[in-house]
Amino acid sequence: MTANVINGKALVASIREEIKRDVQEMANAGKQPGLAVVLVGDDSASAVYVRNKAKACEEVGIYSEVHRLPAETTETELLTLIGQLNNDERIHGILVQLPLPKHIQEDIVIDSISIHKDVDCFHPANVGNLMIGKPGVLPCTPSGVIEILHRLQVPLAGKHAVVVGRSNIVGKPMALLLLQEHATVTICHSRTERLAEITRQADILVAAVGRAKMIKKEHVKEGAVVIDVGMNRDENGKLCGDVDFDDVLETAGYITPVPGCVGPMTITMLLKNTVAAAERAGSHVSPE
Numbered sequence: 001m002t003a004n005v006i007n008g009k010a011l012v013a014s015i016r017e018e019i020k021r022d023v024q025e026m027a028n029a030g031k032q033p034g035l036a037v038v039l040v041g042d043d044s045a046s047a048v049y050v051r052n053k054a055k056a057c058e059e060v061g062i063y064s065e066v067h068r069l070p071a072e073t074t075e076t077e078l079l080t081l082i083g084q085l086n087n088d089e090r091i092h093g094i095l096v097q098l099p100l101p102k103h104i105q106e107d108i109v110i111d112s113i114s115i116h117k118d119v120d121c122f123h124p125a126n127v128g129n130l131m132i133g134k135p136g137v138l139p140c141t142p143s144g145v146i147e148i149l150h151r152l153q154v155p156l157a158g159k160h161a162v163v164v165g166r167s168n169i170v171g172k173p174m175a176l177l178l179l180q181e182h183a184t185v186t187i188c189h190s191r192t193e194r195l196a197e198i199t200r201q202a203d204i205l206v207a208a209v210g211r212a213k214m215i216k217k218e219h220v221k222e223g224a225v226v227i228d229v230g231m232n233r234d235e236n237g238k239l240c241g242d243v244d245f246d247d248v249l250e251t252a253g254y255i256t257p258v259p260g261c262v263g264p265m266t267i268t269m270l271l272k273n274t275v276a277a278a279e280r281a282g283s284h285v286s287p288e
């Protein structure tokens, strides 16, 4: 049996259409959601992500501004900019592209973003709300994965979900969201022993490791739903996931392609979070 390759492009396109309609409705009421993206330094991958985010905003009618700061920017200068954006009524979401240069402490910067404008759900207060299941902003990549599973009507309650990776950005919040969906969740990491034995029990397997093609067919149960969060370069410099797509294709029931599924879905959730933040912020006048 060959896996169903999840059509990420179609899923993303339909959700962005829905967001566009929401933005249009807000525009009719004289409001426009706004996102500020802050990029410090000249990391080329970060520059590409930032461009994609700004382009996606434009597509759905969200106002966006990109603040490109030199690598030598001081922490104080960055905090001053964030303070201004926190008070800017046109801006409902603030995203500071990580990683930051080494001389800037990421946690201090994240803590300085207004919790109401933290559309990434990185602020400890928002992470705390997620932990205790209080409604609020959800982290983009994990909520994008849940969105994919919902749209495909994958049953989650009572199923065994295995998440490989325990980062604060992907692995841990992913596990929490799956738990909220009543899955039985196992988290694996670099110290996990007999990884394949555990991942082979998964009805839903989420790979968020950052190691090109490390998940092979021996890691996957027949018919499992395999979600590949990884974004890596293979030996030829080609973009690839954490899952060895060709090797797993015959075993999995569903599989996400890389690129073209979790990546664009993550940006789509960012758009959704920005619109939701604007809705919560009440009435704002469109920028000139």
Ligand code: NDP
Pocket (backbone or CB within 6 Å): 141, 164, 165, 166, 167, 168, 169, 170, 171, 188, 189, 190, 191, 192, 195, 208, 209, 210, 211, 229, 230, 231, 232, 262, 263, 264, 266
């Ligand atoms: P991190 O490097 O922060 O975390 C990687 C996790 O994988 C760690 O928990 C680590 O374990 C675990 N790990 C490393 N090696 C192994 C191994 N051999 N076996 C099992 N677990 C292992 O990465 P991120 O979570 O930030 O990102 C993961 C991947 O997802 C990357 O490829 C990244 O580019 C991609 N990504 C994609 C996004 C998208 O939009 N598509 C968004 C964000 C990330 P330990 O904790 O023990 O070190």
